[in-house]
Amino acid sequence: MVTELGPSRRIRAWHPGVTGISEVFHARMTDHVYPMHTHDTWTLLIIDDGMVRYDLSRHEHGALNQLVTLLPPHVPHNGNAVTSQGFRKRVLYLDSALLDDAMIGPAVDSPVLDDPLLRDRIHQLHGVLAHPGDTLEAESRLALIGERLRDHLTGRLELRRPPLHDAGLAHRLLEILDEHYVEGLTLQEASDLLFAHPTHLVRVFSKEFGIGPHQYLTGRRVDLGRRLLLQGMPAREVAVAAGFYDQSHFTRHFKRVLGASPGQFARSGATECQARPPT
Template sequence: MTELPSSMDWVKHAPQSSKIERLEAYFSAHGFDPHRHDTYAIGRTLSGVQSFKYRGANRNSLPGETLVLHPDEEHDGHAGSSSGFRYRMLYITPALVQEILNGKPLPFLQGGISQDPRLAAATDAILSAMDHHLDPLEEDDSLFGLVSVLQTVCKCPVPKMLHDYGAARRAREFMDDCVEQSITLDDLAACANRDRWSLSKDFRAYFGTSPHRYLTMRRLDRVKTFILGGMNLTDAAVAAGFFDQSHMSKHFKKAYGISPSRWSRSLRGLSF
């Protein structure tokens, strides 16, 4: 991937929300390298063909279809036709989904693409007003509707083994409070009152990723906040808990498919 895609490409971020991230983007050819979010990525293709590799297969999303990419599943993005592709996407953390599901299995959509009109309507309820802040009550209602519909569409199975949601939640809260600190699995097991390997399984079951990956992503959240506040990449990396800028940049690229400098330019409305 070239670091600077076509000058025709653009990304527009919706006004910030404390719960979700929303964006609209257009790419004329190559969009982003293979990467993994620790969030759900749910969106709609608006024009063109959005092509991507997901769970070992090539997928093509057409206008009107809904994408639901599961947390921690690798994917890329590129145009499937000469006209490029435009899409809207929202990112929801498994922690927020669990607040609604209260310990039920995370919904998983086979193939990552749906033509179900119920899911389309629930997604549009959040993505229709990209230029405006969402009213807090409207946002909560829309999120409840989206997660409920997603659970119905995905027909979530009953788990074969029981996991400890309380232990997983305590471990997550501990990491949220100590993002910049060095944390071991033994630390998490002690705070969760659970043996370390059972806790690892609990965490993956309820939050869709490993404890280490979760902590890394929270540190990247801090990096983005620091960059937005004007901090340089080196200082942002160290302040967020990474060893150095190189360490942070490697994880940033794996998480978002672009470098932190390119991400920063997109937020400022500058050319990629």
């Protein structure tokens, strides 16, 4: 829910229930000035409109549209809009498990990252986090973001080689997803079962099958949902039976895959049965 704090301020904050992310924060501000303060988490910030000026470790920086800003934990910083039009920002507060304290120094030196791919991935992750229920997708996208941030901070971004392709590992993950697609599982649980790094799992699965693990899982759930709908089960019950968070979550994915709502799909089957002549 978006909270209006007056004509110049609007915020939305929530805990997404995704390992590695302690808070999601969206805000539009025009006149607010952030005093010097610290966080005990990493602050991953993108600007959608306007510009933010801030001081970090006695150096002035700017957060701009199309760039990524990464502020380290325990380092004081402030912030304010550069123009009277203010700014719109989206923030992820990341746990230290994703980026360890050894990377604080490089982040202080270079908090602004000019990386369109990274920004696009962060934008996509915010889109997933806006709706509950897509935990595996959020974790998969976060794993790739974390890898790219670590590469920036350690200077390895241009040195990374493509990981070795492991078709066997991809197929073992496929089997696990098939076994658990209704109740679901987290990326870390799959990682523990297969003794493989979460990011590596996402990469080898996507390379082998052409879709991410979360896309495969959602496809299996939608496929089950369409069968249950044609059997006459109400959509609200199908949502739960097929492993979706709620009916809204089910409807959103169903329409994205099939181009029709669950109700429209179910009614089309009933119409077809009524129109078919008896044999």
